[in-house]
Amino acid sequence: MRKKFGIRQILLLVLILICLIVPTFVKTPYMLGIFVTTFYIGCGTLAWSVLGSLTGEISLGHAGFMGLGAYIGALLMNNKHITPWVGMLVAFVVVGLLAACLLAPCFVLSGPYFTLVTIAFAEAFRNLFTNWDYAGKGQGILVPLKEQGMYSMRWISKVPYYYIALIMLIVFYVILRKIDRSKLGYALKTIREDEETANAVGINPFKYKFIATFISAGLIAVVGVFYANYIGYINPDIMKQSQALNYVMPAIIGGIGSITGPLLGAIILTPLSEFLSATLSHIAGGLNLVVYAVIVIAVILFRPTGIMGWFDHSKFKKKMNDRFDAIDAKLFGKRG
Amino acid sequence: MNTEILIQAIINGIMVGGIYAMIGMSLNMIFGVMKIVNFCQGELLMVSMYITYLFYSELGMEPFVAIPLVAVIMFGVGALIQSTMITRSIKEDGDQNVLFLTCCLGIFLSNTALLLFKSDYRTAESVFSNKVVSLGSMNISVPKLLGFVALCVTTVLIFLMLYYTKIGKQIRATSQNAIGAQVTGIRTKVVYACTYGLGAAIAGIAGACLMSYYYVYPAVGNIYGTRSFIVVTMGGLGSVVGAFFGGIGLGIMETVGSVIVGAAFKDTLVFIVFILILVIKENLNIRRRKG
Numbered sequence: 001m002r003k004k005f006g007i008r009q010i011l012l013l014v015l016i017l018i019c020l021i022v023p024t025f026v027k028t029p030y031m032l033g034i035f036v037t038t039f040y041i042g043c044g045t046l047a048w049s050v051l052g053s054l055t056g057e058i059s060l061g062h063a064g065f066m067g068l069g070a071y072i073g074a075l076l077m078n079n080k081h082i083t084p085w086v087g088m089l090v091a092f093v094v095v096g097l098l099a100a101c102l103l104a105p106c107f108v109l110s111g112p113y114f115t116l117v118t119i120a121f122a123e124a125f126r127n128l129f130t131n132w133d134y135a136g137k138g139q140g141i142l143v144p145l146k147e148q149g150m151y152s153m154r155w156i157s158k159v160p161y162y163y164i165a166l167i168m169l170i171v172f173y174v175i176l177r178k179i180d181r182s183k184l185g186y187a188l189k190t191i192r193e194d195e196e197t198a199n200a201v202g203i204n205p206f207k208y209k210f211i212a213t214f215i216s217a218g219l220i221a222v223v224g225v226f227y228a229n230y231i232g233y234i235n236p237d238i239m240k241q242s243q244a245l246n247y248v249m250p251a252i253i254g255g256i257g258s259i260t261g262p263l264l265g266a267i268i269l270t271p272l273s274e275f276l277s278a279t280l281s282h283i284a285g286g287l288n289l290v291v292y293a294v295i296v297i298a299v300i301l302f303r304p305t306g307i308m309g310w311f312d313h314s315k316f317k318k319k320m321n322d323r324f325d326a327i328d329a330k331l332f333g334k335r336g
Numbered sequence: 337m338n339t340e341i342l343i344q345a346i347i348n349g350i351m352v353g354g355i356y357a358m359i360g361m362s363l364n365m366i367f368g369v370m371k372i373v374n375f376c377q378g379e380l381l382m383v384s385m386y387i388t389y390l391f392y393s394e395l396g397m398e399p400f401v402a403i404p405l406v407a408v409i410m411f412g413v414g415a416l417i418q419s420t421m422i423t424r425s426i427k428e429d430g431d432q433n434v435l436f437l438t439c440c441l442g443i444f445l446s447n448t449a450l451l452l453f454k455s456d457y458r459t460a461e462s463v464f465s466n467k468v469v470s471l472g473s474m475n476i477s478v479p480k481l482l483g484f485v486a487l488c489v490t491t492v493l494i495f496l497m498l499y500y501t502k503i504g505k506q507i508r509a510t511s512q513n514a515i516g517a518q519v520t521g522i523r524t525k526v527v528y529a530c531t532y533g534l535g536a537a538i539a540g541i542a543g544a545c546l547m548s549y550y551y552v553y554p555a556v557g558n559i560y561g562t563r564s565f566i567v568v569t570m571g572g573l574g575s576v577v578g579a580f581f582g583g584i585g586l587g588i589m590e591t592v593g594s595v596i597v598g599a600a601f602k603d604t605l606v607f608i609v610f611i612l613i614l615v616i617k618e619n620l621n622i623r624r625r626k627g
Contacts, residue, residue, distance in 0.1 A: 056432075058432060058435060060439070105615045106611070106614070106615055108615070108618045108619060108622060109614060109615070109618050112373035112435060113569075113614060113618070115373075115435065116373070116565050116569070116614070117611055117614060117615075119562060119565070120562070120565075120566075120607040120610050120611050121607070121611070123562060123603065123607055124603070124604045124607035124608060127600075127601065127603040127604045127607070128601075128604055130600075131600040131601060240558075241558070241562075242443065242558075245439060245440075245443065248436070248439075249436075249440070252436050256432065284451050285450055285451065285454065285455070286447040286448070286449075286450030286451040286554070287447075287451055289443060289447040289450075290444060290447045290448055290451055292443075293440050293441075293443040293444035293447065294444065296436075296440045297421070297437065297440045297441065297444065300425060300433055300436055300437045300440065301421060301424050301425060301437070304425060304433050
């Protein structure tokens with residue numbers, strides 16, 4: 001049955017419209033910055049969840065892939081004067097393929113071992129970039145603000161970044177929705193639940209893990225290109241494992257196993273962490289991250305399935321669904 | 337390259353490897369019994385280094401003298417973490433939650449350290465700190481040598497404990513079959529808490545030794561945390577003796593590697609070797625199972 005246009009779709013459109021007109025109300029760069037950060041962290045979380053949520057392979061090396069993307073974008077722009085838009089495409093293909101090929105021999109590893117390998121790769125990349133002359137060694141590289149405009153993806157104002165990040169988030173979400181409901185998504189979920197069974201029913205785990213890694217690492221590399229242009233400065237520290245956790249923790253809070261969960265987690269957690277760092281970090285350095293970690297630990301201990309895991313089994317969801325259906329019926333009459 | 341430099345590098349490697357071996361052993365202790373990979377082992381080491389530092393700066397205690405005290409305190413910390421948090425999140429289905437939990441604990445611990453001690457580098461001067469023993473043309477720094485001695489003593493003690501004491505036998509029984517152990521009347525919860533505490537205590541010994549020639553700062557756990565995983569995979573997960581040789585092997589690989597490829601790229605070399613070992617081992621395992 002095809003989904004018909006109803007109240008849910010209207011609400012979604014309203015939400016997107018609200019997001020579109022936010023910059024006309026929010027004038028301070030600081031507030032706008034929080035929105036942009038939320039959006040690109042959301043993108044990163046979505047990219048991570050292709051591998052983490054759908055396939056069930058926990059990667060803590062995604063900061064490494066993001067860093068690679070950032071470096072590709074910045075180096076292409078600085079040295080070859082190639083627009084970051086092409087850089088995004090290049091980063092998607094190159095980093096995706098590189099990650100998939102490097103991780104391909106490691107697909108046989110299960111659970112924490114795979115996680116260890118991803119950490120090791122990210123650390124190896126970080127070490128390489130810290131010592132590579134062409135990439136500016138440990139000091140990193142600046143993406144200079146010589147010319148503003150679409151071609152160089154550099155602006156002083158944050159408004160263009162806001163729209164780019166928003167569009168990127170919507171595109172990522174749509175892609176993930178499509179993957180989630182396609183044959184690929186079901187195959188990945190089967191592998192997550194039981195690899196042996198998947199193999200037995202004719203799903204080749206290697207092939208699908210390869211595709212998932214390609215998409216996941218490629219998408220986060222695109223986020224990396226955006227990040228390089230938005231911040232204007234990158235150094236090897238962005239490949240740290242602690243940076244990878246920025247993309248993983250929203251997924252934990254939101255609920256691993258769905259697509260909406262990670263997104264929701266990012267929308268809740270990123271402003272929270274920005275707020276904490278604005279209010280607490282000048283009282284005492286590190287206090288914001290202590291509070292942040294305590295919150296995440298509390299969620300892991302008391303709600304291990306995350307927000308969506310709770311929501312999916314709650315009465316609240318049923319009630320809301322009923323209400324929406326009632327409004328639908330009132331607005332559009334009875335439909336077969 | 338002349339052989340003298342190489343031999344010196346190997347000796348240094350063995351000394352550095354002592355610390356790696358100890359952290360690897362602590363991680364193995366926890367993995368062997370509870371089948372969880374503890375992602376905050378490096379941070380536990382960091383905590384123990386700060387405790388040693390506090391003993392030194394407040395009471396003027398020598399790092400090597402503080403070893404037993406630090407070990408006892410870390411045992412308590414470890415047992416507390418295990419009994420209050422990790423037990424709750426160990427479930428039959430998957431170990432994702434424990435992974436995330438220990439990761440977040442790591443962030444929590446390192447940022448608490450940042451909060452309390454700021455990001456300054458701190459050192460604890462030991463009487464032995466700048467002493468060097470010369471053997472022919474070879475030089476060995478005394479604190480590293482003492483650290484290595486501590487490692488050997490610790491390994492022997494753990495071995496004796498595991499094989500000849502009641503709690504050691506209970507730990508081994510639980511690691512073989514948790515349900516079976518429970519049936520025979522072993523209180524596995526206590527055993528788990530003890531094991532985690534013991535793991536933390538070994539990290540504590542390593543931290544106290546390390547403090548005599550290294551500096552401590554809130555992010556120090558990162559370096560040693562990743563190293564400990566490498567040690568453990570090289571020596572085999574769950575085996576104490578394996579960790580001993582894995583650690584020394586890693587130490588030698590690092591120092592000899594930095595002589596060969598240069599100090600800048602030694603980390604890359606180490607990580608690549610680590611990945612190779614892991615993948616080859618798993619493939620061999622699969623082949624053995626199939627045929």
